[in-house]
Amino acid sequence: MHMRTLLTLTISAALVVLAASSIAQAQAPEAKPALEPAPPGRPPAEAPAYAPPTERPAQPVDPARGPDQPPPPRSPFGGYGMLLMMGGVFVLMYLFMGRSRRKRESKRREMLGNLQKGDKITTIGGAVGTVIEVREDEVTVKVDETSNTRMKFARWAIRGVGAEAKKEGPEERR
Secondary structure, X not given: OOHHHXXXXXXXXXXXXXXXXXXXXXXXXXOOOOOOOOOOOOOOOOOOOOOOOOOOOOOOOOOOOOOOOOOOOOOOOHXXXXXXXXXXXXXXXXXXXXXXXXXXXXXXXXHHHOOOOOOEEEEXXXXXXXXXXXXXXXXXXXXXXXOOXXXXXXXXXXXXXXXXXXXXXXXXXX
């Protein structure tokens, strides 16, 4: 797997986990206060019967804002704001990755379309030679000057032309 793909998958997984945890926190019910343990020598107190609150509890007052100030506005997306933001980031990453892939593919198509007699090429198998004849699907390449050895390759099997033909591997092309 390529390093860029691995990095993208790792970031995407981290964003999904972060969004899921923020949603879980936003939707989690408030915890009931635990019973205090009885002091030694006294029997433990019985748990009081739970009764739902009849009136709305008072909002805690923020000391920095004061009691007269209204509470800050809630997000219009509720608890899903973080999830929407993470989804947007994921879509942007996908679009940028697709753009670079399309750019590489168009460069490669252009390179293969401009093949001419006399070009120095390297194949995906590592064979280096000079183009002798170009057809629609295949290219005839002279690989040895002394014995005049010629080989036919499919056009898609050509990795590089000219200066790109001298590079050592596909990792350096990125």
